[in-house]
Amino acid sequence: KAGVTQTPRYLIKTRGQQVTLSCSPISGHRSVSWYQQTPGQGLQFLFEYFSETQRNKGNFPGRFSGRQFSNSRSEMNVSTLELGDSALYLCASSTGQGGETQYFGPGTRLLVL
């Protein structure tokens, strides 16, 4: 099976802009989780989607949003970018049964100038 893919791999934006990141899960996986990784805060959970519904959300401002399509592909959007949004954004897919192994994509490295 193909692994989790994320596009784009690298992105440079300026403050105030918005960005959309994409994630394609492993075939058959219906759950997609998103994480932000920074040197200071480590890996932090953003949100999780299952069958096109957001099931859980982390402690991030409303500028961070996401959605999932019927084929389980997911996108996350960050509006009004701030310098502090510079990070590695990782998505992970799983069957969605809860608490099981997650399979991560290579990440999207976002730099906000």
Place this chain on the structure above:
Amino acid sequence: SQQGEEDPQALSIQEGENATMNCSYKTSINNLQWYRQNSGRGLVHLILIRSNEREKHSGRLRVTLDTSKKSSSLLITASRAADTASYFCATPMMGSQGNLIFGKGTKLSVKP
């Protein structure tokens, strides 16, 4: 807030030596997972140990879990330069599906 805290933060060893990393967590868990991350890349799942298991092996990896002490350890035997990476423990947040809580990780450097 982080659930798991790894110790040490950094570890440097020679090829062939064993590497031991520890993880402590705060609340009750169903399972604990270990992941590896090569520099700036995605995480790779290594092993999952359930709360009713005390020890689990996978190749050169050995994981132990002590739920009474809320701690786990990852042992890599006969380390190789290719094991150089950051290692994270993670626990699923109860009642929050798809939410893994990660520690800050141990950065392992294996010198040839």
